[in-house]
Amino acid sequence: MKKMSMIILVFSLLLLTGCRSLPFGGQSRIEWVDFIKLNGKEYNGIYSGVLADEDYVGEQIGTVKFKVVGNVTNPNYKIKNGDAAFHDKGTVILKIKNHSDLIAVKDTHTINGYKVYYSREDTDYKWHFKDMPIEKVDRIEIYHSHLPEGDKLISELTMDDEINSFLQLLVNSEENPNFQRNLKTGDPTFYKMIFYTEAPIAYQYYMQFDGDTYFWHPWDTSIISDEMKLFIIGN
Structure with a gap:
């Protein structure tokens, strides 16, 4: 009985750890x-x-x-x-x-x-939010994402004051790795935020809204002020 329990335990661990090859002729993943x-x-x-x-x-x-x-x-x-x-x-x-x-x-x-x-041989990954030169952002696009028909542009920011205001909402977002989104409203609404500088690669980050709270993941989960709704009115 103990031997059989040990076999079951070992096999379960192999499945949980996602081994590339499984015993008994299983498929590689x-x-x-x-x-x-x-x-x-x-x-x-x-x-x-x-x-x-x-x-x-x-x-x-x-x-x-x-x-x-x-x-x-x-x-x-x-x-x-x-x-x-x-x-x-x-x-x-x-x-x-x-x-x-x-x-x-x-x-x-x-x-x-x-x-x-x-x-990878010539450069490090340099497109995290902490790497983005905020002072060089000259245009921001906001898309309603994860739609059946594809991404839908809902807002474009080109004026310095609105760009700065939007960026400050992200910079001032508060880390909360223990945040639990509202599950009662179903799946959250997804947004893509595109930040343009003079570089050939524009920065792209996701934001979500669960019906109560705007949040995103620059590293850990961070909560964004409700003022974000001012930039996506009409969506």
Whole structure:
């Protein structure tokens, strides 16, 4: 009996820890990051940034040769040039002008139409909110996100005073990692906030509203003042 209990415990731990290969002939499970490998370098997706303008896109520098997700089950697989996690074979890879550490591919589901990637070999990830040069933000877009028809632009801020007021709401948001959102109203409303500077990558962050409280996740969960509603009236 003790031996059987131990077997059940070990098997349960294997499932809980998400092992890449399971005993008894089970399927391997691999959780890929969003990457593209090109010319010996691995590029990772910038999840908190979008292309600021199509004018930054340069010429084609390659194509995806192999999509690993759905085709690779070996956890020891070594990625090679032309591999991509989620893009289909034949996807065109484009350079970003004057930025050798950045590339892009077309993506109709992304704001401004391109998914952007950075070279892990050449630069660190620098698109967290703490990295954003607030003094250089000259335009903010707010989108109602997670809609069946896609993101919907609901507000665009271009005046210095409204940009500064909006940014201060985020800067002054109060960290509350123990915050529990209101579950009685169902799923929260999701928003995307896009911050433009002179850089080719605009900063992108999410905000949520649960019917009572605006909150976001610059690092830990942070609560935003109710004054935020002034920027999304009519949504």
